[in-house]
Amino acid sequence: MSHPQVVTIDRKSAPRIAFSGDQLVEVDLPIGTRVVYPKPPLAGLKDVDAAIRYALNHPDGSPPLYAKLRPGMKVVIAIDDISMPLPPMKRPDVRERVLTIVLELLKDHGVEDIEMIIATAFHRRMTADEIKRMVGDRIFDRYYPKRLYNHDAEDPKGLKEIGVTDQGEVVEINKKAAESDLLIYVNLNFVPMNGGNKSVAVGLSGYRSLQAHHNPYVLRKCWSYMDPAKSELATAFARQGKIVHEKLDVFTIETTVNNRMFDKPLEFLAKNEDDWSPAERAAAKALIFTLKKTPQAARQAIFERVPAPYEVTGVFAGATEAVHPKTIERGFEQYLTPVRGQCDILVTGIPFISPYNVNAFLNPLLVQVMAQGYIFNLYRGMPVVRKGGTMIIFHPCTDKFDQVQHASYIEFVHNLLPETRDAVELHKRYEKKFAANPAHIQAYRTGNAYHPAHPFYMWYWGEPGRQHLGRVIVVGADNEYIPKLLGYETARTFAEALEMARQTGPANPEITMLHTAPMLMADVTEA
Amino acid sequence: MPASYFDVDGTLVRTNLVHPTLYYILNQRTPFKSLVKLAKTALRAPELALAEIQDRRIFNEQLFQAYEGMSHDRLMLLADDAFDSVLKKAIYPAARELVARCKSEGHEVVIVSGALDFLMHRLADYLGADCVIANRLEIKDGFATGRLLRPVVAGPEKARLIREHASKNGHDLNECYAYSDSYSDVPMLSVVGHPAAVNPDGKLERLARTYGWPVLTLKKVS
Numbered sequence: 001m002s003h004p005q006v007v008t009i010d011r012k013s014a015p016r017i018a019f020s021g022d023q024l025v026e027v028d029l030p031i032g033t034r035v036v037y038p039k040p041p042l043a044g045l046k047d048v049d050a051a052i053r054y055a056l057n058h059p060d061g062s063p064p065l066y067a068k069l070r071p072g073m074k075v076v077i078a079i080d081d082i083s084m085p086l087p088p089m090k091r092p093d094v095r096e097r098v099l100t101i102v103l104e105l106l107k108d109h110g111v112e113d114i115e116m117i118i119a120t121a122f123h124r125r126m127t128a129d130e131i132k133r134m135v136g137d138r139i140f141d142r143y144y145p146k147r148l149y150n151h152d153a154e155d156p157k158g159l160k161e162i163g164v165t166d167q168g169e170v171v172e173i174n175k176k177a178a179e180s181d182l183l184i185y186v187n188l189n190f191v192p193m194n195g196g197n198k199s200v201a202v203g204l205s206g207y208r209s210l211q212a213h214h215n216p217y218v219l220r221k222c223w224s225y226m227d228p229a230k231s232e233l234a235t236a237f238a239r240q241g242k243i244v245h246e247k248l249d250v251f252t253i254e255t256t257v258n259n260r261m262f263d264k265p266l267e268f269l270a271k272n273e274d275d276w277s278p279a280e281r282a283a284a285k286a287l288i289f290t291l292k293k294t295p296q297a298a299r300q301a302i303f304e305r306v307p308a309p310y311e312v313t314g315v316f317a318g319a320t321e322a323v324h325p326k327t328i329e330r331g332f333e334q335y336l337t338p339v340r341g342q343c344d345i346l347v348t349g350i351p352f353i354s355p356y357n358v359n360a361f362l363n364p365l366l367v368q369v370m371a372q373g374y375i376f377n378l379y380r381g382m383p384v385v386r387k388g389g390t391m392i393i394f395h396p397c398t399d400k401f402d403q404v405q406h407a408s409y410i411e412f413v414h415n416l417l418p419e420t421r422d423a424v425e426l427h428k429r430y431e432k433k434f435a436a437n438p439a440h441i442q443a444y445r446t447g448n449a450y451h452p453a454h455p456f457y458m459w460y461w462g463e464p465g466r467q468h469l470g471r472v473i474v475v476g477a478d479n480e481y482i483p484k485l486l487g488y489e490t491a492r493t494f495a496e497a498l499e500m501a502r503q504t505g506p507a508n509p510e511i512t513m514l515h516t517a518p519m520l521m522a523d524v525t526e527a
Numbered sequence: 528m529p530a531s532y533f534d535v536d537g538t539l540v541r542t543n544l545v546h547p548t549l550y551y552i553l554n555q556r557t558p559f560k561s562l563v564k565l566a567k568t569a570l571r572a573p574e575l576a577l578a579e580i581q582d583r584r585i586f587n588e589q590l591f592q593a594y595e596g597m598s599h600d601r602l603m604l605l606a607d608d609a610f611d612s613v614l615k616k617a618i619y620p621a622a623r624e625l626v627a628r629c630k631s632e633g634h635e636v637v638i639v640s641g642a643l644d645f646l647m648h649r650l651a652d653y654l655g656a657d658c659v660i661a662n663r664l665e666i667k668d669g670f671a672t673g674r675l676l677r678p679v680v681a682g683p684e685k686a687r688l689i690r691e692h693a694s695k696n697g698h699d700l701n702e703c704y705a706y707s708d709s710y711s712d713v714p715m716l717s718v719v720g721h722p723a724a725v726n727p728d729g730k731l732e733r734l735a736r737t738y739g740w741p742v743l744t745l746k747k748v749s
Contacts, residue, residue: 407739442628446743
């Protein structure tokens with residue numbers, strides 16, 4: 001018997017709803033198609049502040065936080081940036097709650113030398129307003145900008161090499177953090193690839209350290225990103241994390257949230273369409289119509305202004321190696337839906353948001369990241385689609401970029417992708433030079449732009465999907481140029497896309513739709 | 528090896544050509560001479576304003592007429608002070624950082640400015656730039672004539688001078704970088720493979736956004 005979150009389409013089934021960027025589309029799936037839905041949200045913790053205090057006082061693999069504190073010590077608190085959760089959560093953000101309690105504790109123990117660093121690595125700097133929203137007004141007013149600021153991975157004086165892994169990889173992190181007496185990491189774990197050794201060793205690092213794992217060779221060996229046990233990326237993070245923990249006193253605080261992405265009026269979007277009430281069906285029709293008639297800029301503005309009502313489902317603190325498995329387990333509990341057997345054709349919508357375009361447009365490079373990077377990797381066990389299979393996605397693939405955040409992406413997509421799509425060639429021939437562009441680096445350091453190496457990382461991110469999939473077909477693209485640059489084919493309708501996919505697949509292909517968002521993961525086992 | 532070409536006024540420093548000129552006007556040998564020079568220049572203000580709108584080259588030529596009659600010795604004598612009290616204080620906080628980044632990437636850093644060469648050499652030394660392309664006053668019998676030697680560095684001429692510099696020094700222009708704040712420098716930005724708008728005016732910012740050129744601000748330090 002299949003799982004309640006796995007629905008098979010029959011003659012009476014309603015059309016499914018999929019994201020196509022910032023619009024919704026109705027999809028008529030063939031009879032027999034399997035649709036994998038997200039699990040209902042886990043119950044949120046009743047008293048989050050109490051859970052935080054309990055975790056700090058009863059940590060795993062470490063003395064309690066208070067026992068590590070002494071007056072006059074230097075403490076650095078590193079914080080995850082707003083690339084997670086998606087969309088940003090309603091205030092108060094769980095990071096604000098954790099920080100409020102941690103800062104109180106530090107004050108009570110006479111610790112005054114405190115700096116807070118947002119662990120952005122090569123992500124863009126967060127703006128003052130975004131930081132304020134994340135840490136809350138009180139903390140912001142007291143610490144920003146001198147003692148609460150973004151990490152700068154290109155500051156020649158701001159990084160310190162703390163060691164080398166047994167494989168010769170340099171571990172270089174933020175100097176303030178490296179020279180602190182205690183480093184506290186405040187994490188928000190949205191997907192299972194977040195947190196753990198990725199926090200300090202990646203979020204606070206520089207180019208020399210990032211090169212060790214953010215390259216096509218490592219990313220090709222991840223089955224999947226979301227399953228740390230089978231991810232070369234997680235293994236590489238662990239090698240660097242080992243050095244970090246040998247050299248520094250790190251106290252990790254990890255938090256998990258459920259998948260309640262939509263507030264009450266839109267909650268039905270996460271449910272099986274056959275179970276919708278007449279009111280929900282009418283609301284869906286109205287929403288599709290309204291979005292269709294609303295200009296793109298207005299749609300984006302609306303989506304950017306609606307935070308998600310995520311609830312905190314877990315707080316874990318202590319030594320990273322002891323804490324992280326618990327965090328992962330809680331994440332799996334929320335996301336994993338058991339799925340038996342792979343399919344030939346994987347169907348999925350691509351939403352308007354990714355970790356790399358908070359408050360910006362989802363540009364073509366990020367469409368690729370979402371399709372072949374994130375959504376393809378939303379599995380444990382084996383990919384949802386068979387090797388050489390087809391992925392059908394819904395997205396307009398508009399040739400539009402946020403010119404502040406993604407200036408270097410424009411150059412990457414329009415100057416480099418026409419030369420080659422081969423990730424290894426891009427890595428060998430272009431990355432070093434492109435990533436050293438002083439103008440883009442300056443825009444990263446003083447503006448709100450992603451580092452010029454980041455578009456390469458985004459391309460590499462799609463590497464597991466690119467290596468595994470036979471074809472990607474886009475439905476609803478508003479141009480053919482961008483899909484072609486990304487290596488995709490285009491179809492005007494879903495029926496046409498299916499017909500195209502059938503030409504290179506078995507006569508009666510098995511079709512699966514991943515009904516995301518909200519977040520889900522398929523726990524795929526042999527049929 | 529690529530080169531990085533930097534405009535100066537508004538790009539690396541917040542002052543423009545008028546500020547150092549004013550410094551020289553106010554530091555004539557006697558206060559009376561300063562007053563006379565100031566009055567003469569003030570009378571020509573509308574003419575200068577019109578020239579600025581029409582053609583940057585004409586503006587430069589007219590502005591530098593204010594140096595007429597100043598001795599070469601005095602120009603040099605005051606250059607260090609003019610640099611310290613006008614230009615040095617006006618350098619944008621992140622300008623040195625950006626120039627240092629270009630140097631560390633092995634670029635030849637070239638200052639391309641309509642300002643006067645003796646001031647630009649001091650700026651180049653201070654920032655660590657390698658070469659200066661700037662305007663030069665004509666000196667006759669030890670005194671400035673108020674005219675500029677050809678070529679006058681401004682607008683499209685900057686692009687030609689950059690081409691010439693690149694060709695002489697073996698730089699592939701496709702690999703080179705250029706930085707400016709002004710729409711009047713679009714020709715200079717357009718000849719290199721990697722242009723960037725720095726603290727741009729509205730027109731340049733719109734153009735930069737259209738072509739996907741990076742837009743930076745050097746007004747903030749990292």
